[in-house]
Amino acid sequence: MLELESVQLQKAPSGLEREFQTLFTTDALEFLSELISTFQAEVDRVLNLRILRKVQLDLTAELPGFLQETANIRDDSTWRVNPVPQRLNCRHVDIGDLSPCDTQRFIKGLKSAAQGLQIDFDDGNCPTYRNQIQGIYNVYMAVHNQIQDAPVISQAPVLMLRPRAWNMVEHNMMVNGREVPGPLFDFGLLMFHNAQLLLQNQSGPFFYLSKVESYIEARMWSHIFFWTEKKLGLPEGCIKATVLIECVLASFEMEEILFELKEHSAGLNCGIWDYSASFVNKFGHRADFLLPDRSKYVDMEKQFLHSYMDLLVQTCHRRGALATGGMAALLLPRDKESDLCKLKLLEIQAGVDGFMVYDMDLIEPMQELFKFHSQGLNQLHKLRNDVIVTPEDLLIMPAGGVTLYGLRYNIAVGILFIEAWLSGRGHFFYLGKVEDSATAEISRSQVWQWIRHQVRLEDNGIVVTRDLVRGLAHNLIEDLLEAIHCKSHRDKQRLLTALSMFLEIVQKNNFPEFITTYLNLDHTFLSSQSQYEEEQLNGPPKSRL
Numbered sequence: 218m219l220e221l222e223s224v225q226l227q228k229a230p231s232g233l234e235r236e237f238q239t240l241f242t243t244d245a246l247e248f249l250s251e252l253i254s255t256f257q258a259e260v261d262r263v264l265n266l267r268i269l270r271k272v273q274l275d276l277t278a279e280l281p282g283f284l285q286e287t288a289n290i291r292d293d294s295t296w297r298v299n300p301v302p303q304r305l306n307c308r309h310v311d312i313g314d315l316s317p318c319d320t321q322r323f324i325k326g327l328k329s330a331a332q333g334l335q336i337d338f339d340d341g342n343c344p345t346y347r348n349q350i351q352g353i354y355n356v357y358m359a360v361h362n363q364i365q366d367a368p369v370i371s372q373a374p375v376l377m378l379r380p381r382a383w384n385m386v387e388h389n390m391m392v393n394g395r396e397v398p399g400p401l402f403d404f405g406l407l408m409f410h411n412a413q414l415l416l417q418n419q420s421g422p423f424f425y426l427s428k429v430e431s432y433i434e435a436r437m438w439s440h441i442f443f444w445t446e447k448k449l450g451l452p453e454g455c456i457k458a459t460v461l462i463e464c465v466l467a468s469f470e471m472e473e474i475l476f477e478l479k480e481h482s483a484g485l486n487c488g489i490w491d492y493s494a495s496f497v498n499k500f501g502h503r504a505d506f507l508l509p510d511r512s513k514y515v516d517m518e519k520q521f522l523h524s525y526m527d528l529l530v531q532t533c534h535r536r537g538a539l540a541t542g543g544m545a546a547l548l549l550p551r552d553k554e555s556d557l558c559k560l561k562l563l564e565i566q567a568g569v570d571g572f573m574v575y576d577m578d579l580i581e582p583m584q585e586l587f588k589f590h591s592q593g594l595n596q597l598h599k600l601r602n603d604v605i606v607t608p609e610d611l612l613i614m615p616a617g618g619v620t621l622y623g624l625r626y627n628i629a630v631g632i633l634f635i636e637a638w639l640s641g642r643g644h645f646f647y648l649g650k651v652e653d654s655a656t657a658e659i660s661r662s663q664v665w666q667w668i669r670h671q672v673r674l675e676d677n678g679i680v681v682t683r684d685l686v687r688g689l690a691h692n693l694i695e696d697l698l699e700a701i702h703c704k705s706h707r708d709k710q711r712l713l714t715a716l717s718m719f720l721e722i723v724q725k726n727n728f729p730e731f732i733t734t735y736l737n738l739d740h741t742f743l744s745s746q747s748q749y750e751e752e753q754l755n756g757p758p759k760s761r762l
Contacts, residue, residue, distance in 0.1 A: 223254070224250045233347060233350050239357065244409075245410065252404075252444075253397050255444060256398075256441055257397075260437070274500070281466050282469060283469050287432065287472075290476050298480075299480050299481075299482070301483050304420060305539070307332055307595060308333060308484075308571035309332055309583070310332055310579075311331055311335050311541075311574075312575070313341070314644055314653050316342040316343075317342075317351075317352035318349075318351040318355065324364060325577065327359060327364070328373075331574075332571065333375045334373075334374050334377060336352075336377060337643075338380050339425075339654070340643070340653045341654075342644075343637065343640075343641050344385060353410075359373070360414050360420075370414070370418050375421065378423065379425035380404045380407070381399035381400045382400065382428035383398065383434070384733065384734045385398075385399035386398060400427075401441075404445075412451055413449070421457075422456050423458070424457070424458040425461060425486070426459070426460045428491070429460050431474075432470045432476070438478065439478050457482070459483045459486050460474055460482075460484075461488065462474075462486065463488060463495060463655075464499075465500075466499065468525050471528065479536075483538075484540055485529050485532070485538065485539075486542070486543075487526050487540070487541075488543035488544065490655040492522070493508060493522070494659040497662035497665070498662065498730055501665065501669070502669065505614070507614065507666060507670055508615075508663060509616070509618055510624075511623065511660075512620070512623040512626050514615050515617075520613055521611060527601060528611070530601050531601035534568065534598075539570045540568065540569050540570055540596075545557055545574045545575065545583070546651050546652070547649060548646060548650060561586060565587060566590070567601075569596070571587075576651075618675040620675050624667065624681065628690050629693055630656055631719045631732075632693070632712070632716050633652065634660075635718050636711055636712050654732065661723055664686060664723045665724075665728055686720070697712055698712060
């Protein structure tokens with residue numbers, strides 16, 4: 218344990234002493250301490266307001282709508298966000314879910330032709346201490362042009378740094394006797410070590426902001442940005458951030474979110490699965506918000522999602538901000554490229570200025586799609602004046618039921634995600650797609666909701682119960698062992714632990730707000746991580762050899 222006045226920091230994980238000493242200098246710790254001390258009370262207030270809003274929704278059964286108290290912001294047609302730097306004007310294709318602790322993939326991304334890299338400490342990353350230190354260090358090395366055979370930072374795709382969301386804490390650092398907010402830990406270290414060089418190279422600092430639920434939270438990020446710029450001697454407004462609209466409540470406050478961040482805005486982003494899961498999060502106990510089988514009935518052509526994307530594009534372009542779409546999670550066989558092009562063409566036609574892919578082989582085909590079906594570096598000229606979106610449009614659930622295939626698929630994704638976290642990985646591959654916390658959220662949310670509302674399967678009329686889910690989960694074990702390439706008794710035991718944890722979370726009386734919060738605070742996960750990291754360095758216990 219290292220101490221610096223009010224700061225306590227766990228020692229370096231074995232094998233990462235050099236990285237630890239590079240990042241956690243005395244000056245860096247002092248900066249982190251002051252950043253966290255300055256904003257801890259505001260973070261607490263924001264999280265308490267989230268709880269209050271949820272309680273109000275539950276007690277009153279009210280529905281969200283466009284806010285009366287901020288109508289003046291929406292009605293004022295004169296304001297715009299500040300222009301973005303030149304390197305952000307074209308955002309056609311970013312690489313998504315790029316966990317920076319995966320050094321090989323990170324370097325491959327730096328060498329790619331993508332416009333940007335989503336350096337993901339959130340959805341696609343498992344935030345072990347080792348992963349956070351390695352990931353932040355890899356960013357440091359890239360920005361300081363110390364990665365052999367990688368392009369200099371001014372020639373590489375721009376780094377869109379995505380710190381953890383506000384529901385996550387960093388267990389390995391304490392300030393004033395409290396574990397620190399995960400996003401401040403990530404943001405503070407990334408800014409302290411890299412901001413000046415990124416700015417000098419016209420390459421940042423640029424960020425993605427995850428799981429923002431209200432304009433109040435956007436205002437807090439604005440306060441953090443202004444404070445950090447002043448503290449580090451940076452020009453005011455040089456930090457630029459894209460806000461991911463991943464919560465249904467935030468979809469009613471998009472103009473206000475842009476207004477609060479107008480000096481720092483790089484636009485808004487829409488994605489399908491976290492956003493869909495937020496309906497269960499906020500309204501899942503209500504029968505009229507039953508979300509049907511996502512594998513069959515939920516896509517961006519459905520009214521509630523299409524309205525959300527149209528409104529996001531209209532809002533952004535009205536205010537001079539970029540609007541970006543979600544991630545293509547497919548890992549191609551090439552014969553599926555045409556299907557993906559059709560889906561992404563819908564987003565381009567709606568007016569998005571870019572989107573993300575996971576498979577780097579998709580970068581150039583998707584860039585060509587943009588060149589052929591849009592004009593110029595972006596689509597800011599597409600104002601979408603034809604769009605009229607009502608609260609009802611944003612809240613209407615698609616028709617459809619539940620299939621046995623969809624139930625089995627959701628169970629598999631939920632279990633495999635927990636198994637991945639127990640292994641220190643933030644994403645995994647299943648049936649030709651990359652899966653991460655976003656797809657895990659919608660998967661476990663739907664299983665919880667279908668049990669709660671005792672829905673019947675379309676296939677045979679059987680009611681979805683905890684016993685049915687438990688039986689299907691156990692019947693999937695052999696398939697899941699093959700999916701994780703099970704090689705040892707330890708692998709099988711970890712999968713069985715994940716199965717037990719999945720069944721626990723989908724049977725809880727009260728819906729756990731985020732699966733990542735549940736995992737990050739759960740003793741099973743934390744103890745498993747300690748054992749896993751020890752085995753990675755020293756090998757498994759001799760009794761298991």
